[in-house]
Amino acid sequence: CPSATEDMSTTTLPIDPTKMGVGRSIAVLTSGGDAQGMNAAVRATVRVGLYTGAKVFFVHEGYQGLVDGGDHIKPATWESVSMMLQLGGTVIGSARCKDFRSRDGRMIAACNLVKLGITNLCVIGGDGSLTGANEFRTEWSGLLKDLVKAGLKTNLMSSHLNIVGMVGSIDNDFCGTDMTIGTDSALHRIIEVVDAITTTAQSHQRTFILEVMGRHCGYLALVTALACGADWVFIPEMPPDEGWENHLSIPQYTGQLYFLSP
Numbered sequence: 001c002p003s004a005t006e007d008m009s010t011t012t013l014p015i016d017p018t019k020m021g022v023g024r025s026i027a028v029l030t031s032g033g034d035a036q037g038m039n040a041a042v043r044a045t046v047r048v049g050l051y052t053g054a055k056v057f058f059v060h061e062g063y064q065g066l067v068d069g070g071d072h073i074k075p076a077t078w079e080s081v082s083m084m085l086q087l088g089g090t091v092i093g094s095a096r097c098k099d100f101r102s103r104d105g106r107m108i109a110a111c112n113l114v115k116l117g118i119t120n121l122c123v124i125g126g127d128g129s130l131t132g133a134n135e136f137r138t139e140w141s142g143l144l145k146d147l148v149k150a151g152l153k154t155n156l157m158s159s160h161l162n163i164v165g166m167v168g169s170i171d172n173d174f175c176g177t178d179m180t181i182g183t184d185s186a187l188h189r190i191i192e193v194v195d196a197i198t199t200t201a202q203s204h205q206r207t208f209i210l211e212v213m214g215r216h217c218g219y220l221a222l223v224t225a226l227a228c229g230a231d232w233v234f235i236p237e238m239p240p241d242e243g244w245e246n247h248l249s250i251p252q253y254t255g256q257l258y259f260l261s262p
């Protein structure tokens, strides 16, 4: 690895908010499952970062881009985030990365960041991505020490890795956050689907079972079941009582919707 840039810990920051980021470099990535709204979060990070005078970098393909480095980490400009607010998915790409789960993989990622003088990382992802981010932050100084032992020349040794996590997950499964990025769009989309099949359910007196996402969190199932008047809802937080199948098979229940959360 070539030598890294200036020591952030000795940088004196001016009070002017438009200059607060001067001397700092921020990298932004999206990781794990995509969620509607991730692009808006990336755009806001880039523009606020640039506004404060910081250098901002995109990391393409999540943690995989951090490990692979090279062209996966590119400078962001004001214009490069134009016209992405209305797009779904994530424009800078996302991935699931096996390498980042190991310390060796995170060491390579740290080397790539240090080479560019980046000590601020904005991770937009779900619980897995943010667990990984916390792991990375915790072992950052140890990783730098090992990199120096391996020959890396840097004066960033005293720096911390500053992490901001934005919860990009349609599951709404993160405490301390009113609504995670993507949940509202997912609710909207589920209700559209329900509207489309409810008339069929009634016309044919058939039962429809809808399975929605949420992993260990029943929020999407619960809220959409309430919103559309489903007859039953199954959520992981409150498994049904013994013998629930007998109630379900009562013939008077017809034309109904059941909601299941995996």
Ligand code: ADP
Pocket: 031, 032, 033, 063, 095, 096, 097, 098, 099, 100, 101, 102, 125, 126, 127, 128, 129, 130, 131, 132, 133, 135, 169
């Ligand atoms: P999500 O962020 O949507 O929950 P995942 O659980 O698949 O998605 O996590 C996305 C990526 O985050 C993984 O592919 C992996 O690179 C990283 N990651 C997840 N958990 C950990 C962990 N415990 N330690 C390090 N990295 C992790």
